Amino acid sequence: MLSISCPTIGNAEIKRVTKVLKSGLIAQGPEVEKLEIFFAQYCGVKYAVAFNSGTAAIHAGLYALDIQEGDEVIAPPFTFVATASPILMQKAKVVFADISETDFCLDPLEVKKKITHRTKAIIPVDLYGQIYNSEAIGTLAQRYGLKILEDACQAVGAERNGKKAGSFGQAAAFSLYATKNITCGEGGILTTNDFVVAEKAKRLRHHGQSEKQQYEYVDLGYNYRMTDIQAAIAIEQLKKVDQLNERRIHNAEQLTAGLVNIPGLILPMVQKNTHHVFHQYTVRITEAFKTSRSSFIDYLHRKGIGAGIYYPKPLHLCQLFSNYGYQQGDFPVSEKIAKEVVSLPIHPYLTQQNIKYMISTINKYAK
Numbered sequence: 001m002l003s004i005s006c007p008t009i010g011n012a013e014i015k016r017v018t019k020v021l022k023s024g025l026i027a028q029g030p031e032v033e034k035l036e037i038f039f040a041q042y043c044g045v046k047y048a049v050a051f052n053s054g055t056a057a058i059h060a061g062l063y064a065l066d067i068q069e070g071d072e073v074i075a076p077p078f079t080f081v082a083t084a085s086p087i088l089m090q091k092a093k094v095v096f097a098d099i100s101e102t103d104f105c106l107d108p109l110e111v112k113k114k115i116t117h118r119t120k121a122i123i124p125v126d127l128y129g130q131i132y133n134s135e136a137i138g139t140l141a142q143r144y145g146l147k148i149l150e151d152a153c154q155a156v157g158a159e160r161n162g163k164k165a166g167s168f169g170q171a172a173a174f175s176l177y178a179t180k181n182i183t184c185g186e187g188g189i190l191t192t193n194d195f196v197v198a199e200k201a202k203r204l205r206h207h208g209q210s211e212k213q214q215y216e217y218v219d220l221g222y223n224y225r226m227t228d229i230q231a232a233i234a235i236e237q238l239k240k241v242d243q244l245n246e247r248r249i250h251n252a253e254q255l256t257a258g259l260v261n262i263p264g265l266i267l268p269m270v271q272k273n274t275h276h277v278f279h280q281y282t283v284r285i286t287e288a289f290k291t292s293r294s295s296f297i298d299y300l301h302r303k304g305i306g307a308g309i310y311y312p313k314p315l316h317l318c319q320l321f322s323n324y325g326y327q328q329g330d331f332p333v334s335e336k337i338a339k340e341v342v343s344l345p346i347h348p349y350l351t352q353q354n355i356k357y358m359i360s361t362i363n364k365y366a367k
């Protein structure tokens with residue numbers, strides 16, 4: 001089976017982890033600090049703060065941006081749950097806004113409709129590895145005095161207008177979960193240019209402890225720390241992120257060239273001036289396609305192609321958000337896209353042979 005994702009752990013990671021394991025310092029320590037400096041440098045920002053998950057990084061980002069009870073935060077419903085659940089952790093209100101079908105990211109016109117006097121922040125998602133429409137949404141945020149927390153969990157290394165993911169908005173969150181473009185099993189990073197945001201994020205990470213005095217707790221906090229074991233892996237992964245992303249992009253280019261002109265199959269669109277890092281290669285199965293999406297996926301699985309659906313259910317229709325009174329029809333683009341998407345294997349370990357096999361297998365079926 002060609003799996004949908006495949007972690008690329010090599011000898012460098014194993015060597016570095018072994019060193020940490022033998023050092024006697026295995027919780028948060030010097031490796032985490034090195035990772036933070038390296039990650040900030042890579043994204044072109046001043047600060048990076050490491051966490052034990054991307055979810056924790058998003059939560060800390062909201063906390064550090066002062067999102068509180070009663071505040072409204074705008075997010076897309078077509079994303080992973082952890083884009084929006086941290087808004088609930090801060091007892092703030094989730095306000096969904098629909099996506100655009102050209103890039104699967106927040107539609108600036110829909111965002112604008114959702115802004116009220118209670119709106120404090122927007123969480124745009126760099127879905128599948130492509131940066132959101134940062135010009136239009138950035139302009140809105142400025143006009144209405146809103147903060148932006150970029151959910152860059154799928155987009156390490158992506159660029160827009162020459163700027164790296166993680167450098168848009170007041171803060172950005174990354175995930176180092178096993179299926180992401182680089183990984184340390186579980187992990188997260190918050191990036192920011194704001195010293196105060198970085199310090200507050202560190203406070204939430206460590207039990208709400210005062211920055212000035214140990215064992216003085218000024219706020220409710222958590223244990224969101226990353227270990228040096230994870231950081232050691234992440235450092236070696238970050239060294240090769242560009243190389244890994246290039247292989248994804250190369251695979252995507254070949255798939256796109258091989259899958260054009262299949263009726264009813266819409267291929268991923270790369271927006272102008274963006275460097276899309278293809279966390280997922282996501283096609284859409286529309287009316288004109290030969291069969292239903294589920295028959296197509298069954299066929300792919302029978303042929304050993306591990307296709308997946310990200311995401312089958314928009315968040316506004318999930319029980320977690322049900323007390324907001326959203327219903328079917330509220331976000332028509334998200335609802336339609338959720339019924340159409342299929343992600344095909346695109347990870348860096350796929351061989352030329354694998355890609356050719358996918359192309360011919362799909363063409364045989366659909367033409």
Ligand SMILES: *Cc1c(COP(=O)(O)O)cnc(C)c1O
Pocket residue numbers: 053054055056079080082083125151153154174175176177186187188
């Ligand atoms: C992976 C992911 C997260 C959460 O990251 P974890 O490290 O799994 O907690 C949040 N948002 C998006 C869009 C993601 O893909």
